[in-house]
Amino acid sequence: MPPINLRAIKSPNEGSNFATIGIGTRIFLGGGVGYVVWNGTQHFPGWLKDNEGNIVGSAGGTLSVMGDLKQMKPQWLRGTSFQGYGATLTVGLGIPIPILNEEILKFAALSDEELHAPVVDYSENYPNRVGGNLGLVSYAQLKSGKITVEGKEVATAPLSSYPKAREIAGLLKTWIQKGDFQLGEPVQLLPGPSAA
């Protein structure tokens, strides 16, 4: 199957985010088994569009999740402190996405070149409530270690961990293969693009 270009999706009703994630979705959480409770705060389930109005990705959904602390492991639940931001937690989280149909496969198979993120100015614009962003970049550009913003080269870092994400995906896969972790149908899917 050829890779699908998200730019080709013109209608927001075509394709839907959160086709499999909802209340009760079983997940990997902090080294144990947890569940999706609902969306989190600042859940933007709509589409991210470029200047011409083409859809280039999803805007950014968030989750609220629940788990049993006694199952969790320190390795996947770490106290963290961001300079200038404060104390928070770094949590290992993995969500299985069952490939139920071609469309889900199409979205799950998107490459780094086809996934985009907005560049947000958190030093000036954001605290002063100036809307908009400084452009869009692909994950492939972000992973290269530098992007160009308004003609200037800027260094990039993921902050979330790619190697750890791969490790979690591998663990979740073995749990599922062993039959220890069952996929279920959520009681209700999360709010999708139509709620945006």
Added chain:
Amino acid sequence: MAPHKIVLRFSSTTSDRPIIYHLVKDYDLVVNIVKAKINPHLEGTMVLDLDGERYEEGIEYLRDQGITVHPLNQEVVRNNDRCTSCGACTVHCPAGALFMERPSMEVKFNGDKCVVCLHCLKVCPLRAMEVRI
């Protein structure tokens, strides 16, 4: 030969002595102070470039004074169990000692390149970077 990069640690009883003066005057050494700091307990740390024919004698003099001397690359270490390869340090490390390997996206630490600027200690959200004394 390139100058030796070393770190000196002073206790509160040794930090008030004019040791640099003696290194230059008595041992004819070329000194470049990269960094120097004295904490509220009057304990001091100094990062030095030190060069000259009588380098070994100079080091012996420092040790006789009760000052601990370490090569620079022994100072900052990474607790690998804590590091998640988040990459935050890679954009701040001025020496390229902390860098992202691609395509694995694993963060590697090369202690030989480290200049002990200590930026990574503040930047690392997981507090994986440590100073070994």
